[in-house]
Amino acid sequence: MADKLDSMPLIAGEPVREGGRQVGDVLNPATGERIGGVTHANSDDLDRALEAAARGFKAWRGNGADQRAAILTRAAGLIRERAAAIGETITREQGKPIKEAVGEVVYCAMLLEFYAGEIKRIYGRTLVRPAGARVEVQYHPVGPVAGFAAWNFPALNVMRKIGGALAAGCSTIVKPSEETPSGGLALVQALIDAGVPGDAVQCVFGEPDAVSRHLLASPVIRKVTFTGSTAVGKHLAKLAAEDLKIATMELGGHAPVLVFADSDIDAALDTMAGAKFRNAGQVCVSPTRFLVEEPVFERFRDGFVERARAVNVGDGMDKGTQMGPMASARGLERMESLIADATGAGANLLTGGERIGNQGYFHQPTVLSEVPTSAEIMNEEPFGPIALINPMPGEDAMIAEANRLPYGLAAYAWTKDPARRRRLAAEIESGMLGIEAASVSAADAPFGGVKWSGYGSEDGREGVMACMVTKTVHEG
Numbered sequence: 350m351a352d353k354l355d356s357m358p359l360i361a362g363e364p365v366r367e368g369g370r371q372v373g374d375v376l377n378p379a380t381g382e383r384i385g386g387v388t389h390a391n392s393d394d395l396d397r398a399l400e401a402a403a404r405g406f407k408a409w410r411g412n413g414a415d416q417r418a419a420i421l422t423r424a425a426g427l428i429r430e431r432a433a434a435i436g437e438t439i440t441r442e443q444g445k446p447i448k449e450a451v452g453e454v455v456y457c458a459m460l461l462e463f464y465a466g467e468i469k470r471i472y473g474r475t476l477v478r479p480a481g482a483r484v485e486v487q488y489h490p491v492g493p494v495a496g497f498a499a500w501n502f503p504a505l506n507v508m509r510k511i512g513g514a515l516a517a518g519c520s521t522i523v524k525p526s527e528e529t530p531s532g533g534l535a536l537v538q539a540l541i542d543a544g545v546p547g548d549a550v551q552c553v554f555g556e557p558d559a560v561s562r563h564l565l566a567s568p569v570i571r572k573v574t575f576t577g578s579t580a581v582g583k584h585l586a587k588l589a590a591e592d593l594k595i596a597t598m599e600l601g602g603h604a605p606v607l608v609f610a611d612s613d614i615d616a617a618l619d620t621m622a623g624a625k626f627r628n629a630g631q632v633c634v635s636p637t638r639f640l641v642e643e644p645v646f647e648r649f650r651d652g653f654v655e656r657a658r659a660v661n662v663g664d665g666m667d668k669g670t671q672m673g674p675m676a677s678a679r680g681l682e683r684m685e686s687l688i689a690d691a692t693g694a695g696a697n698l699l700t701g702g703e704r705i706g707n708q709g710y711f712h713q714p715t716v717l718s719e720v721p722t723s724a725e726i727m728n729e730e731p732f733g734p735i736a737l738i739n740p741m742p743g744e745d746a747m748i749a750e751a752n753r754l755p756y757g758l759a760a761y762a763w764t765k766d767p768a769r770r771r772r773l774a775a776e777i778e779s780g781m782l783g784i785e786a787a788s789v790s791a792a793d794a795p796f797g798g799v800k801w802s803g804y805g806s807e808d809g810r811e812g813v814m815a816c817m818v819t820k821t822v823h824e825g
């Protein structure tokens with residue numbers, strides 16, 4: 350592993366060297382030190398990428414399903430082989446524990462393997478007409494796709510932008526986050542090494558707004574896909590609408606966790622505390638608002654505090670670390686301001702609440718209880734290691750609180766009652782619901798939100814179909 354992590358755009362299969370271009374700093378969040386640079390594409394580079402994407406689309410879509418599947422399977426193999434090295438760059442740039450980082454890379458390989466199989470299951474259909482005539486419903490790749498990925502899953506967010514698109518036969522230009530550039534870039538390189546033409550899978554970096562405006566202004570791009578905040582998602586959806594490009598938006602959440610008295614409280618605690626502090630809470634499906642039925646409130650609250658205090662916080666490269674630093678100083682500042690606002694509004698701070706040390710961006714696992722709905726943190730995604738635990742009188746109030754916010758990405762419930770499970774599945778407004786389950790993500794299952802958490806799905810069959818358009822061919 351090189352000490353320095355320098356990332357540069359990959360356009361038409363070639364790395365774009367510095368040559369007077371702007372170079373941004375990449376920091377290690379465990380130390381705050383610069384560990385590499387990221388070369389920004391200039392306007393001419395982006396134009397070259399667009400021309401290549403148009404060429405790449407024609408070349409890549411021309412491959413049969415078998416050939417595309419073989420190449421994606423090969424790329425998955427390379428990603429598995431390189432998982433340890435790619436994972437290490439992720440930990441150094443983003444901070445998460447190395448085990449989580451390597452697991453994230455392996456998940457990317459699993460996603461590609463799923464998509465490689467799914468390519469062969471993109472069926473059209475034939476409609477019955479009088480003899481000699483027929484109507485065929487066909488699916489075609491939409492065209493070149495521009496993807497913009499956030500820093501919290503430096504590899505997976507990128508794979509979600511490009512995997513389904515490549516499976517569908519689209520070419521892609523992806524912009525990983527400039528704060529965590531290496532992981533996504535390594536995936537693009539693996540795809541090229543496996544045989545995807547360099548014109549069909551490209552990677553750019555730059556000032557995010559300038560890059561997205563440039564790419565979305567071009568008629569070459571037919572679809573945009575974004576992971577990040579609701580504010581930026583709304584902005585990109587408007588830019589896409591100007592040219593009627595289709596869009597997939599994977600935006601913020603504020604996941605409620607409904608804990609009923611009939612559930613296995615110890616299992617709920619073990620599972621949900623682990624999920625809360627995974628990736629220091631910087632996960633769009635992170636459990637956030639714990640709505641706990643009154644009879645078990647104190648037990649759940651005290652058990653959660655105990656588990657939060659036991660989390661081993663440290664440098665993600667250390668084997669015993671369970672929670673790394675926050676990814677940036679920005680996140681740390683936001684925790685401080687949200688906690689001050691919540692305690693000012695009357696919330697109880699039960700554990701944590703402070704930054705750890707003054708090197709890097711470490712924050713204590715934090716639990717707040719009896720948090721008023723007027724507090725900012727009950728309304729805006731904290732995206733950090735803070736759990737909010739409130740007592741609730743019963744099911745109706747819990748469902749109403751779960752649905753109170755405009756977000757609807759993930760929701761979780763702990764109950765043994767089958768009838769209640771069905772009611773929750775019907776009534777909770779979310780794209781994913783975990784019932785006695787912390788994981789709401791799997792390669793073969795659609796992942797996406799409703800309301801302000803966005804639209805469209807990644808992963809699963811839906812992740813491929815989201816990059817296809819329908820054509821109906823009538824033969825007389």
Ligand code: NAD
Nearest residue numbers: 497498499500526557558561577578581600601633730732
């Ligand atoms: P952000 O939306 O500003 O940035 C997220 C990513 O989008 C970054 O990698 C950034 O480079 C990119 N981006 C920003 N503006 C862009 C633009 N105009 N065009 C293209 N790409 C653009 O979010 P942030 O400041 O990093 O974090 C703020 C909040 O966003 C978090 O607290 C969290 O609520 C939310 N967020 C959600 C996710 C998610 O997984 N859904 C990921 C990251 C952040």
